[in-house]
Amino acid sequence: MTEKTTHVVVLGAGYAGLMAAMRLANKTDSRAVAITLVNATETFNERVRNHQLIGGQPLPERPLAQILAKTRIRFQHGTVRALQPGRQTVIVQTGPDETVELRYDDLIYALGSHVDVGSTPGAREHAYTLDERSAAALAPLLPDLAARGGRVLLVGAGNTGVEVSTELAERFPDLRITVATRRSFATNLSDGAQRHIRKAFSRLGIALIENAEVTRLDEGQAMTAAGPIPFDVCIWVGGFAVSDLARSAGIRVNMRGQILVDRALRSLSHPDIYAAGDAAMPADNPGTPIRMSLYAAGPMGAHVADTLAAQFRGRQPSPFGLSYIAQGLSLGRRDGVLQFLDGSSDTATRFMITGRIANWFREFFVGFLLLTIRLQRTMPWVFSWPGKNKMRGLAWTERSTHEAAHADG
Ligand SMILES: Cc1cc2nc3c(=O)[nH]c(=O)nc-3n(C[C@H](O)[C@H](O)[C@H](O)COP(=O)(O)OP(=O)(O)OC[C@H]3O[C@@H](n4cnc5c(N)ncnc54)[C@H](O)[C@@H]3O)c2cc1C
Known part of the structure; x- marks a missing residue:
């Protein structure tokens, strides 16, 4: 049978x-x-x-x-x-x-x-995103832009916005990078982690504009209630859809x-x-x-x-069932934050690790997950x-x- x-x-x-x-x-x-x-x-x-x-x-x-x-x-x-x-x-x-x-x-x-570019007029037409194709299209433009001291605007300062802005600032010190965020910044992290990220932003020369909702994106400028923010390249990091x-x-x-x-x-x-x-x-x-x-x-x-x-x-x-232990953020290749979390509420505790070792932990976790996926075979x-x-x-x-x-x- x-x-x-x-x-x-x-x-x-x-x-x-x-x-x-x-x-x-x-x-x-x-x-x-x-x-x-x-x-x-x-x-x-x-x-x-x-x-x-x-x-x-x-x-x-x-x-x-x-x-x-x-x-x-x-x-x-x-x-x-x-x-x-x-x-x-x-x-x-x-x-x-x-x-x-x-x-x-x-x-x-x-x-x-995917990165949500559908909620704000103009975002789809005038911004790059972190989706693979868009990221690959943007990468070759940045060295030239950096050489002429170009302006990059990142809209969104969640974990991803923090990771992208610090990565770019470290890689291209001549870029003028601004991060605009609707609310305050990195609010899901502990005070200590927020302080560490703010220090990294000022060390890397990243300008942060808080409480500035971008309501529309036009070619070369983002509209906010406080006025336009000009840019040569805009990267949209405001949430996933x-x-x-x-x-x-x-x-x-x-x-x-x-x-x-x-x-x-x-x-x-x-x-x-x-x-x-x-x-x-x-x-x-x-x-x-x-x-x-x-x-x-x-x-x-x-x-x-x-x-x-x-x-x-x-x-x-x-x-x-699931419990969170920690979340890791890279701040370029040499710095990071490892924020320990309450397992049942996913909220930040006051425990954290910063610096190279935190960056290493994030790398380890990302690599480890992929390795364990491959190992599922046997x-x-x-x-x-x-x-x-x-x-x-x-x-x-x-x-x-x-x-x-x-x-x-
Ligand atoms: C820059 C960046 C940094 C991040 N850092 C972290 C971090 O530090 N920690 C963390 O926990 N999370 C992080 N995230 C979030 C994390 O990447 C996602 O939550 C995770 O990838 C979700 O996994 P998934 O398998 O559900 O979906 P995905 O990884 O999005 O995979 C979906 C797959 O489906 C395919 N697909 C989609 N639509 C179609 C279609 N119509 N037909 C056929 N195929 C399709 C895609 O090609 C893709 O292969 C980060 C995200 C970004 C962009």
């Missing part, structure tokens, strides 16, 4: 999708489960290093074919254009006039996020468009769809607020794989995460009335 093969299609080969595909391939039987991984590019983009790309530092090429070698994962290069949950298919554009239709029994949605594909397909999403998932990371509206990484949001508290981050994407990708592997074996999945147990078991004992599907009522917020 031949058993039916289950087709799992994974959308997105970022940290979450790649982790999910690699782990699932190891944890399931090749005769019972076929896995297809779809991605818009043929290389893995280490998104957390895109600011280094802008700074002109060549990043190692990471062909997905090489990462997936010796696994049974089939790679489909192409851009996902539509989901048809009723027919259990996705439409993938594979060439200028070519599409393929992929059928699935289970779908893992891990399409990540997700694709509209899930919402358009009728999958239940929150206001940002992230797929709402239960404790097993399974869609609240479509039980054959799972989601992980920036494109997903647990409807039930997993023990800490989830923010779009590499820190959460890896564990979510791994958990989706564990959920599916358990279900294929006829076992109950376990509920997803040793899935090398990857675990803080708070993995903290929700154990809770039902993975049932939801409290209170949580259900607040899920869409």
Whole structure:
């Protein structure tokens, strides 16, 4: 008797999708489960290093074919254009006039996020972003701009704005760099960490304009209530947004468009769809607020794989849990901040490390996660995460009335 093969299609080969595909391939039987991984590019983009790309530092090429070698994962290069949950298919554009239709029994949605340039008029037309293509297009322009003492304006001073501005200022001391932010600056960090970053800004000659909301971007200037800020190059770092594909397909999403998932990371509206990484949001508290981050994407990708592997074996999945320990910010290549966090609230504690060692910790974590993704091929147990078991004992599907009522917020 031949058993039916289950087709799992994974959308997105970022940290979450790649982790999910690699782990699932190891944890399931090749005769019972076929896995297809779809991605818009043929290389893995280490998104957390895109600011280094802008700074002109060549990043190692990471062909997905090489990462997936010796696994049974089939790679489909192409851009996902539509989901048809009723027919259990996705439409993938594979060439200028070519599409393929992929059928699935289970779908893992891990399409990540992109820099949000849709919320402010002119941002899409007049600003570069940290998305891979835009970062690569900007990189060759900066040496010339620096040579003539050009002005770079960064809009946004969250962690990413801090990382990009310091990277550029260190790499191109002749650039005149201004960071404009809607609110105060680095408010998610402790006072000590904020002080350290302010010192780094003044050492690197970065001008900081706080409480200045950019309401429109025109060619060469950003409009704020206090007047225009002129620039030669503008880099938009104001927050991430997700694709509209899930919402358009009728999958239940929150206001940002992230797929709402239960404790097993399974869609609240479509039980054959799972989601992980920036494109997903647990409807039930997993023990800490989830923010779009590499820190959460890896564990979510791994958990989706564990959920599916358990279900294929006829076992109950376990509920997803997470605790934050610390977050690392680079301030150029020689300085950084490692901010320790309260595991359950994701808020800054007063403990932190600064300087080269903090930079090294961030590098180590980023490199370690990629290494553990590669190692999923043979040793899935090398990857675990803080708070993995903290929700154990809770039902993975049932939801409290209170949580259900607040899920869409
Ligand atoms: C400069 C920078 C620095 C950062 N630093 C940190 C940090 O220090 N710590 C931290 O925790 N987080 C950091 N982040 C955030 C982190 O990069 C993201 O949260 C993380 O990459 C999310 O992982 P993901 O797998 O969900 O999505 P992504 O990494 O965005 O991967 C999504 C994948 O899906 C593919 N894709 C998207 N749409 C389609 C489509 N329609 N069809 C086919 N493929 C598609 C993309 O090509 C990509 O490969 C940083 C981000 C940036 C930009």
